[in-house]
Structures are given as structure tokens and as C-alpha cells.
Amino acid sequence: MSASAMSPDSVAANRHVGAVRATLLCYRVLIRQIVSVGRLAALGALGAIMIVVGWVVGVAGADRDFGSSAMLRDGAGYADAFGLIVIVPIISLVFAAASLGDARDDGTLVYLWLRPMGRAPVAVAAAAVSMTVALPLCVAPTVLGGWLASGRVAGSGDLAVGILTAAALGTAAYSCLFVLLGLLFRKAVLWGIAYVLLWEGLAVGLGDFAARLSLRGYARSVLAHLADVDLGFDPNRLATSIIVLACVSVVSLGLAALRLRHLNVD
Structure with missing residues (x-):
């Protein structure tokens, strides 16, 4: 029996998980899909490059004796521009798009479809799986790279x-957003890279209004406030930035669950 033959109403009628x-079941199934040596090695190497370059920036700044304020600004700017x-967006994209995309392509998603459970746990598990892998690969190099670039002043x-x-x-918000993107487009990674490079990369430079339509703008405001560093823009309020990032995560998961409810899987 194919999953496409099952209507949402019949699934709801027989739901007992x-x-x-259901979330734990989906998590165990999906985590095996996205973790591979190739992905970990490639994205780990990207993080290692950021750490090494951050160290070089910090050593160069210390030799020139720029002063602690300038060094902190350099560290924050480096964490923003590279991290x-x-x-953050590229690594989140790779794992979030694969969390359901890989399972859909190899037929694993059919197994989940045949289980008598709701669709929201699938979306939540996909985001949790993505964050489990992406958070250490995103946070560790971004923190170390920025800290080293500041010269540890x-x-x-x-x-x-x-x-x-x-x-x-930022990783949490991007992960949830890109889980949704992976359900909307077959080549989600290409669409995601275009979004990251063409919008997220440019929006902050287009002015404060454009930055308010960018996840990076809010993540960068959190950095500016908590580090008490002037990054050369008018940051959003700290509470506003945190709330927006959280809302993007929740809304994206809600839309992903809705999309899953109406998605046919063969």
C-alpha cells in the first residue's frame, strides 16, 4: 500500500502514536539519513578554515596594536561576515534540506507515512535532527574564529x-526555515544558496529596512547588543531580535507540518 493512497482523514482516524x-521515532530514522562522513568532513573543514583565518587576523591585529576596542570590533565583524x-546559513541549509529531502528520495519517508501519527512530529524531528548536527558545526567555529580574531583582548x-x-x-531559525524549503523545492540546496547569497548576503548592506527582512540582520543585532560592539548599523532591540528569530522557527515548522499533511509520497 502506497502512502499516496492514504488520505489525511484516514491517517487521523487511525492515529494512535x-x-x-512519534517525534522520537522520526528523529531516530532521520538522523541516520543526514549524517555522513563526506558532509561532516567538508563542512568541518569550512569551520576549520574560519578558525585558522580568525587566528591569523587576531595575530596581525595584536602586532599592529590597534587597541582593545578596535580588536573587539574586528572580532565581531569577522564572526558576522564569515560566521x-x-x-551558519550554509551548514544549516545542507542538513535541514537533507533531513526530509534524503528520506523522500530514498523512500524512507514512506515508512514514516505509513505510521499512524501526525505530521507535526515529522517536521519537529527534522528540525531537531538538523540542529543536532548543525549547531556544533556552526557555533564552535564561529565563536572560536571571532574570539581569536579579537586577539583575546x-x-x-x-x-x-x-x-x-x-x-x-541563527542556526535554529535557519534550520527550521530550510526544513520548510526542502519540502517546497526538489533542489532545495540550490534555492537555499541563492537565498543566502543574493538576499541574506546583500540585505544588511541595503539599509535598515532591508535588514529587518533578513534573519542575519536579527542574529547580528543579538551579537551587537550582547557583545556591546558597534558593527556600523542601527541594531534591532535585543528582545525584538530574539522574538523574531523564535517566531520564524515556530512559523516555519507550522508551515512544514501543513505542507507534510498535503504531501503525497510514493
């Missing part, structure tokens, strides 16, 4: 906390 149990615009501890918070919130 609880939400928590928040390259590392006084105040670099607060900078590291700001980078960590911004990178973690």
Missing part, C-alpha cells in the same frame, strides 16, 4: 557569549 513517541553569513569573553548566542539562534 503519541506526539512525543553569520557563510558558516579584555572584553573578548563577552564577545564570545554574544557570538555564541547569535550563532545558536
Whole structure:
């Protein structure tokens, strides 16, 4: 029996797997799909490059004795330019798009479709799987790279906390958004890269209004506030930035669950 032959109403009528149990079941199935040596090696190498370059930037700045304020600004700017615009969205995209995309392509998603459970746990599990793998690969190099680029001057501890918070919130929001993207488009990675490069990479430079339509703009505001560093723009309020990033995560998962409800899988 194919999953496409099952209507949403018939699935709902026979549903008996609880939400928590269903989420754990989906998590165990999906985590095996996205973790591969090739992906971990390639994206881990990207993070290693950021750390090494950050160290070089920090050593160069210390030799020139720019002063602690300038070094902190350099560290924050480096974490923003390399971490928040390259590392965080790209790594989140790769794993989030694969979380359901790989399962859909190899037929694993049919197995989940035949289970008597709701669709929301599938979306939540997909996002959780993506974040499980993406968070350490995104946060660690972004924090270390930015901290090293600051030359470890006084105040670099607060900078590291700001980078960590911004990178973690950004990774969560991107992961949820790209899970949805993976359900809307077959070649989600290509669409996601176009979005990251053409919009996220440019929006902040187009002015404050455009930055408010960019996830990077809010993540970068969190960094600016927590690290108390002037990044050369008018940041959003800290509370507003956190709420927007959280809302993007929740709304994206809600839309993903809705999309899953109406998706036919053969």
C-alpha cells in the first residue's frame, strides 16, 4: 500500500502514536539519513578554515596594536561576515534540506507515512535532527574564529557569549526555515544558496529596512547588543531580535507540518 493512497482523514482516524513517541521515532530514522562522513568532513573543514583565518587576523591585529576596542570590533565583524553569513546559513541549509529531502528520495519517508501519527512530529524531528548536527558545526567555529580574531583582548569573553548566542539562534531559525524549503523545492540546496547569497548576503548592506527582512540582520543585532560592539548599523532591540528569530522557527515548522499533511509520497 502506497502512502499516496492514504488520505489525511484516514491517517487521523487511525492515529494512535503519541506526539512525543512519534517525534522520537522520526528523529531516530532521520538522523541516520543526514549524517555522513563526506558532509561532516567538508563542512568541518569550512569551520576549520574560519578558525585558522580568525587566528591569523587576531595575530596581525595584536602586532599592529590597534587597541582593545578596535580588536573587539574586528572580532565581531569577522564572526558576522564569515560566521553569520557563510558558516551558519550554509551548514544549516545542507542538513535541514537533507533531513526530509534524503528520506523522500530514498523512500524512507514512506515508512514514516505509513505510521499512524501526525505530521507535526515529522517536521519537529527534522528540525531537531538538523540542529543536532548543525549547531556544533556552526557555533564552535564561529565563536572560536571571532574570539581569536579579537586577539583575546579584555572584553573578548563577552564577545564570545554574544557570538555564541547569535550563532545558536541563527542556526535554529535557519534550520527550521530550510526544513520548510526542502519540502517546497526538489533542489532545495540550490534555492537555499541563492537565498543566502543574493538576499541574506546583500540585505544588511541595503539599509535598515532591508535588514529587518533578513534573519542575519536579527542574529547580528543579538551579537551587537550582547557583545556591546558597534558593527556600523542601527541594531534591532535585543528582545525584538530574539522574538523574531523564535517566531520564524515556530512559523516555519507550522508551515512544514501543513505542507507534510498535503504531501503525497510514493
